[in-house]
Amino acid sequence: MAPLIPQGLINPELNLFFALLIGIGFGYVLEQAGFSSAKKLAGVFYGYDFVVLRVFFTAGITAMTGLLFFGYLGWIDMDLVFVNPTFLYSAITGGVIMGFGFVLGGYCPGTSIVAAVTGKKDAMVFLAGMLAGIFLFGHFYHDFEPLYTGHFLGNIFVYDSLGMSRAWFALLLVIVALLAFIITQMIEDKVNKTASDKIKERPSYKMPSMLLLTAMVVFLFLPGERSSNIRERNPGELIEKIDAGKPYVSSHRVILEIKNGRDELVLIDTRQQAEYERFTLPGAVHIPPHDILQRRWGPLFRKDLRPKIFFSNGSSNAMMAYLTAARAGYDNVFIMDGGLNKLFQELFTDTAIPDTTAYNLQDRSNARFLYEARQFFLEGGVAAKEKEERPRIKAPEESEIIPVIGGC
Amino acid sequence: MKNQTLNDSTLLFFSIIMLAVVFALFTSGKYGASNRQVVDKLQDNVFISYESLYTWHSSDSKERDQLVVDLRPPEEYREGHLAGAVNIPFADLLDRSHRRTLKTNSPVWLYAGHEHVSVAALTLLLGQGFENVQVIPGNFQAIKQHVVESFDPSRAFYRDDKARWDHQRFMPLGITKEPDRKPSPAIPAPPEETPVPGGC
Numbered sequence: 001m002a003p004l005i006p007q008g009l010i011n012p013e014l015n016l017f018f019a020l021l022i023g024i025g026f027g028y029v030l031e032q033a034g035f036s037s038a039k040k041l042a043g044v045f046y047g048y049d050f051v052v053l054r055v056f057f058t059a060g061i062t063a064m065t066g067l068l069f070f071g072y073l074g075w076i077d078m079d080l081v082f083v084n085p086t087f088l089y090s091a092i093t094g095g096v097i098m099g100f101g102f103v104l105g106g107y108c109p110g111t112s113i114v115a116a117v118t119g120k121k122d123a124m125v126f127l128a129g130m131l132a133g134i135f136l137f138g139h140f141y142h143d144f145e146p147l148y149t150g151h152f153l154g155n156i157f158v159y160d161s162l163g164m165s166r167a168w169f170a171l172l173l174v175i176v177a178l179l180a181f182i183i184t185q186m187i188e189d190k191v192n193k194t195a196s197d198k199i200k201e202r203p204s205y206k207m208p209s210m211l212l213l214t215a216m217v218v219f220l221f222l223p224g225e226r227s228s229n230i231r232e233r234n235p236g237e238l239i240e241k242i243d244a245g246k247p248y249v250s251s252h253r254v255i256l257e258i259k260n261g262r263d264e265l266v267l268i269d270t271r272q273q274a275e276y277e278r279f280t281l282p283g284a285v286h287i288p289p290h291d292i293l294q295r296r297w298g299p300l301f302r303k304d305l306r307p308k309i310f311f312s313n314g315s316s317n318a319m320m321a322y323l324t325a326a327r328a329g330y331d332n333v334f335i336m337d338g339g340l341n342k343l344f345q346e347l348f349t350d351t352a353i354p355d356t357t358a359y360n361l362q363d364r365s366n367a368r369f370l371y372e373a374r375q376f377f378l379e380g381g382v383a384a385k386e387k388e389e390r391p392r393i394k395a396p397e398e399s400e401i402i403p404v405i406g407g408c
Numbered sequence: 409m410k411n412q413t414l415n416d417s418t419l420l421f422f423s424i425i426m427l428a429v430v431f432a433l434f435t436s437g438k439y440g441a442s443n444r445q446v447v448d449k450l451q452d453n454v455f456i457s458y459e460s461l462y463t464w465h466s467s468d469s470k471e472r473d474q475l476v477v478d479l480r481p482p483e484e485y486r487e488g489h490l491a492g493a494v495n496i497p498f499a500d501l502l503d504r505s506h507r508r509t510l511k512t513n514s515p516v517w518l519y520a521g522h523e524h525v526s527v528a529a530l531t532l533l534l535g536q537g538f539e540n541v542q543v544i545p546g547n548f549q550a551i552k553q554h555v556v557e558s559f560d561p562s563r564a565f566y567r568d569d570k571a572r573w574d575h576q577r578f579m580p581l582g583i584t585k586e587p588d589r590k591p592s593p594a595i596p597a598p599p600e601e602t603p604v605p606g607g608c
Binding site: 238 | 412414415418419422438440443444446447501502523525531535536543
């Protein structure tokens with residue numbers, strides 16, 4: 001349900017409920033396919049039954065085809081799809097342990113649960129062993145940690161490591177899968193000594209295979225990225241908004257936010273790195289316009305409900321950032337009107353509070369507000385506030401992503 | 409014939425995807441360039457210098473190679489604008505008639521009542537697939553003051569351009585005297601290869 005939760009289509013609290021439903025469905029399918037039998041699963045190693053290999057390859061290439069095309073058509077946002085980060089050492093160790101357990105017990109984790117539920121005693125022993133392993137790992141996690149988090153490679157993709165394009169890799173994988181289907185079928189027939197008239201009776205899978213290959217070849221010739229996307233805002237809508245002055249937030253609002261320190265706004269600095277390091281507004285996060293579309297900022301723009309305010313020295317960089325974010329469909333983004341220049345000019349230009357009746361109430365209250373803010377800023381109120389609270393939003397480091405345990 | 413459902417469902421699945429792809433290929437969509445391409449292009453020098461605008465302004469209108477666009481509303485345009493500028497109000501930027509005007513081979517330079525409006529127009533035009541669009545830094549008042557009335561090239565957008573014309577401000581050489589900021593009537597030759605730190 002991963003992409004449906006960040007889009008707000010499913011309440012995160014319902015997540016576990018849906019996980020349960022999907023889990024029951026998955027278990028039912030496994031059981032119906034005969035995967036609750038260790039004999040069937042171990043067939044891969046003896047060559048009499050390759051159904052496990054075929055099932056997982058089919059699932060893989062079906063999901064791949066769907067994701068590739070849906071991503072191209074803009075029906076699914078690939079940035080929201082969770083990519084399991086690669087920790088090389090733990091992946092190798094885990095793979096070895098799992099393979100060993102598979103040969104030894106005849107189950108993989110998912111199927112062992114299905115088999116245990118159907119009452120198979122060996123599966124229950126297997127399950128107990130698995131739980132003991134989890135317990136031991138949890139208990140001695142501290143000792144295992146260097147191995148567990150060792151050789152972190154980030155969210156890498158196989159096709160990047162091989163130096164080939166995504167489309168070519170997809171085509172290659174489909175060809176490998178189809179070859180594997182044919183070869184394993186031949187091995188199976190030889191081992192089981194199937195009669196030749198029975199082989200002829202089998203339904204033909206030529207058409208699905210051909211369709212799959214054609215789809216992959218078509219994908220190879222599609223132009224890389226589509227210029228527009230159904231999730232993006234209309235340019236006309238954006239023009240109307242800017243023309244009506246809707247994206248602008250007064251610098252007074254920002255001053256109030258800093259003064260109160262209530263964390264009601266997210267201030268986003270869109271200037272250069274060097275400028276940001278030299279000075280920035282308290283609590284501001286640094287995202288230059290070209291970084292806005294990066295994957296790691298997705299949660300800030302999609303999940304954080306506070307208004308996001310872009311600022312730069314003037315308003316130009318902020319406008320670039322605003323339009324990029326607004327076009328991408330991020331709501332609740334604004335520009336600080338006039339930028340830092342205007343903010344400083346208003347704050348630090350010496351204006352006394354007018355006490356004659358020549359000024360209206362609005363002007364007087366504005367002037368008083370700025371006067372108080374100036375006192376606050378000059379007397380180090382900001383520094384004190386910042387020391388107290390207001391944790392800065394940091395860019396999420398790649399290594400902070402918690403790996404999710406998955407698999408069959 | 410037991411597994412006919414598999415064949416049928418794959419056929420259905422693939423025909424839906426292929427139809428959608430064909431449909432997507434033949435409909436143009438809302439934008440002409442993807443968001444990432446636009447962001448990459450915004451990294452380039454999208455602001456022109458006052459020096460080049462001054463050259464444009466002082467040249468003969470027939471020899472001009474650039475299209476200068478005034479993005480302010482028609483009333484403000486009528487009150488005063490750069491000689492030779494075309495009026496395309498920001499609100500009607502993407503109208504079909506204006507699109508034809510913008511589809512020239514020459515560079516398009518934008519200015520408006522506020523600099524961020526010109527930047528907004530630039531971003532939107534890049535998104536429509538226009539390639540050769542740049543922005544004149546500053547609002548109309550600043551442009552009028554520093555290009556038309558008295559030429560001051562140091563009012564540039566990029567730090568390098570500023571430093572080129574006003575290097576005393578950027579490279580204090582122990583001279584405490586206020587730099588002579590009086591505009592010169594002709595464009596002075598830039599000082600020879602002054603090493604300048606920093607980007608824009």
